[in-house]
Amino acid sequence: MTDIIVDRRRDLLLLxxxxxxxxxxxxxxxxxxxxxxxPMRRLVPHFTNVAVTQDWHPPGxxxxxxxxxxxxxxxxxxxxxxxxxxxxxxxxxxxxxAAFHSAAPVDAAQVVxxxxxxxxxxxxxxxxxxxxxxxxxxxxxxxxxxxxxxFLAGLAYDFCVLWSAQDARKCGFxxxxxxxxxxxxxxxxxxAAATESLRAVGALLTDSQNIG
Ligand code: VGL
Ligand code: ZN
Numbered sequence: 039m040t041d042i043i044v045d046r047r048r049d050l051l052l053l054x055x056x057x058x059x060x061x062x063x064x065x066x067x068x069x070x071x072x073x074x075x076x077p078m079r080r081l082v083p084h085f086t087n088v089a090v091t092q093d094w095h096p097p098g099x100x101x102x103x104x105x106x107x108x109x110x111x112x113x114x115x116x117x118x119x120x121x122x123x124x125x126x127x128x129x130x131x132x133x134x135x136a137a138f139h140s141a142a143p144v145d146a147a148q149v150v151x152x153x154x155x156x157x158x159x160x161x162x163x164x165x166x167x168x169x170x171x172x173x174x175x176x177x178x179x180x181x182x183x184x185x186x187x188x189f190l191a192g193l194a195y196d197f198c199v200l201w202s203a204q205d206a207r208k209c210g211f212x213x214x215x216x217x218x219x220x221x222x223x224x225x226x227x228x229x230a231a232a233t234e235s236l237r238a239v240g241a242l243l244t245d246s247q248n249i250g
Pocket of ligand 2: 093094095101128129154
């Protein structure tokens with residue numbers, strides 16, 4: 039049943055990190071990551087406004103476990119802005135793994151927001167880097183274009199989709215997360231925690247079949 043009607047003037051579809059490194063075979067593969075592209079492609083025709091984010095790290099990024107002598111991927115480190123999960127090297131600028139997956143409908147996007155390009159700060163969110171202060175400029179761009187509601191789909195549900203959805207709410211946008219067009223990393227229960235957090239900030243969770 040279609041219970042969410044897209045308003046082409048004020049709604050935006052935000053495709054989050056649909057990149058090879060987050061898909062099976064990639065450096066930070068999300069289980070089932072490549073299963074999101076079919077629902078994503080079905081969503082796109084409903085929208086006039088589409089944006090895409092691209093995780094885009096320099097070599098030696100502070101979120102890479104390899105940048106520390108004594109750390110393994112998925113351990114954490116305390117950085118100036120708080121606790122940072124450490125990842126395998128992924129989405130390094132200009133590499134094939136950082137490229138958009140060929141099945142991702144990114145040609146529909148009017149803007150590409152790259153993030154995570156400051157060596158010392160990670161950026162899960164499309165709106166603010168992980169210090170929760172440094173803006174990417176996306177909120178201003180959306181406001182100038184009259185966007186009031188943001189639909190999110192992409193990878194990973196419990197990191198970049200979650201943080202982007204939370205920040206979108208903080209910036210005053212209505213938020214719809216399209217769950218079947220997302221997949222989670224699920225580190226220590228982070229997928230279930232993400233759903234709780236999304237509900238707590240007033241984000242709507244739905245599936246692509248309910249959007250028309
Ligand atoms: C992401 C971990 C590190 C994501 C990006 O896209 O969710 N997760 N970098
Ligand atoms: Zn990253």
